[in-house]
Amino acid sequence: MDVAMEQEHDVAANDFAAWAEARIASLLRFGYLVTGSQQAAEEAVQAALVRACERWGRISRTQDPDQYVRRMVVNGHVSAWRSSRRRESPVAEVRGTVAADPADTVARSDAVWRMCSGLPTQQRAAVVLRFYEDLDYPEIAAILDVAEPTVRSHVHRALAALRRELASQHAGEEEE
Template sequence: MAEVDGFREFVRERSPALSRHAYLLTGDHQLAEDLLQSALAATFRHWRRIRDDNPDGYVRRAMYHQHISWWRRKRVPEQLSAAPHETAHADPAEATALRLSLAQALSRLSAKQRAVVVLRYYSDLTEAQAADVLGVRVGTVKRHAHDALRRLREIAPDLIAGERSPR
């Protein structure tokens, strides 16, 4: 019973941060909830083995792998347009507009690129740590980060420059 209580405490403490990671990966609140639930279910099955190691990293890795698995099954072809799509209901607050632009730009990256960007620049992990979480080589993380940043510069240059362009 103490194991279950320990897992409950972990979920209670870490769910908000893990939920934000899931949302940044999926760009959709409902998918993020499903992704987090799947990862937590996998974590619970192995809780006895991982509880003293790095359960946070285990959940993140489970989320990234599950998300990539979903993405591979879905394989929706990317549709490019001449200009980034504007959101219909943009909040006038600058912070909200920036958050929407970021979510939109992230949604236009591949699942692997998005995972690398979230790990490197949101979670502030090193290349080696991101490679460990994703189960790939450091060179793969570097390649995906390079490709993702190049793509972000094309589709959302205002995010890279740190400035919002006037509408």
Template sequence: MADDYREFVSARLEGFRRTAFLLCGDWHNADDLVSSALLKVLRHWRRVSAMDDPEAYVRRVLLRNLIDERRRPWRRESSWAWVPEQAVDPVDGPVTDRVAVVAALKQLPPRQRAAVVLRYFCDLSVEQTAAELGCSTGTVKSQTARALEGMRTAMSKPEGTRRG
């Protein structure tokens, strides 16, 4: 049991980390999400390994952990006493684009962010995304459309007015 679990995790760990990062926007929180998800999977590995798509199950656990975490009251508090200054001059190119996309993703509500990440990063179909999110295909389409519009709006704002 432990060997096939180790193989499963080692083959997919980086993909899970990237997915979690895109869902939450922070590498430290992403690592926490992945750790707690994989611990839950380990506890039920016999059942999970018998599933048709255990990787989809792990992504679903990642998403549920993120949503549960976002519901906690302390997450709604924010401090405005400290605002970071930009340490370096902005550069044009792929790095800037990636930073802008991640910042736009951070501004989305968790369900919209999950829809975009599953559809475009994990390359799932509308039907597969609906199954992982536990909703209808129409909901996936509307959440994705709203998310993309929100990202377009966020990315079209001048640099100094972006949140994130």
């Protein structure tokens, strides 16, 4: 009986390793967009994967293991942020004129994501899940473990904050 349990554990470990290897890049990108920091993303994803490995037998039987682990990443980041009670709010600088150059498009996109890093954690997570992961509101609500109207409110408030930030930057550019 011990041999059978050991073999079952080995199969689950191999299954998890294959799953994690296939998704690590996507999870790290997601983690970066949620946390706003490469280091914090790596820590959140690593912690989530450790917990997922320990519980893989149960997680692998869920309807969507990817969603479950993304939720673990978000929850881990929120918990770490709450325990540290410190927060960085980088200031985005967007200068110059808008050009058709692809490098400018990438720079603008990068500036928007930097502005997103200044949003409250739940708002940033909702925006990332909505516009980067292209999830609908019920899926986001499940990942963040909040009601769907709360998700809509987070996205609405985040977009309003981003509009205000862009408008203030645009006004600052016109004064120069």
